[in-house]
Amino acid sequence: MSTQTNNQINNQTESPETTYSHGRLTCAVESTLDVIGGRWKVLILRELFQGVRRFNELHRSLHGITQKMLTQQLRELEEDGIIHREVYLQVPPKVEYSLTETGETLKPILDAMHEWGVKYLERRANTLSTETGVKQTEVKQK
Incomplete structure (x- = not known):
């Protein structure tokens, strides 16, 4: 393959929509799916688009999700900057989840x-x- 053809392929591959993640080339759609993909995340977001929710409210509204899975999915969404977790120092403990500005987008x-x-x-x-x-x-x- 000619040098010119290689350069054309490389220029197409490394468009503004592609980035390096964990040492490999990824596209923006793949990055988006990494954040919101899976069985539960979109359903969690659907609930949070309606407003602030507590853990048990989310758990009741998402039929079939285990507490462990909900905790994991919420943690991942929080780490990705999509949701905010607010902990209130009271007895009994109170934790609320809401969307960040990024989550709203x-x-x-x-x-x-x-x-x-x-x-x-x-x-x-x-x-x-x-x-x-x-x-x-x-x-x-x-």
Whole structure:
């Protein structure tokens, strides 16, 4: 491969959207998914978009999550600067979770993902009903 071709590939690979993380090249989308990816983080964020929540409120609203997993996910979101953990020195102990300014910036992204999901499910339901002749139920709106 020519030097010019190598330089073109390198320039494309190292665009402003790519960064080095842990000694390797990553893209911005990968970095975003590292922060909000997984089964529970988006659901935790959904709850916190509604306002400040205590641990037990989050645990009750996220059916199927263990206390250990919730603790781990909250800790990771806090380490990534997405949520704030406020500890009140009182008996019994009181801990509240809220979004940081950075966390708030995820709302339009997750709203766009929601809209995409609604449209995808509608198209999928229409495709299935066309193929099978079975009428699908209406997709829930947010």
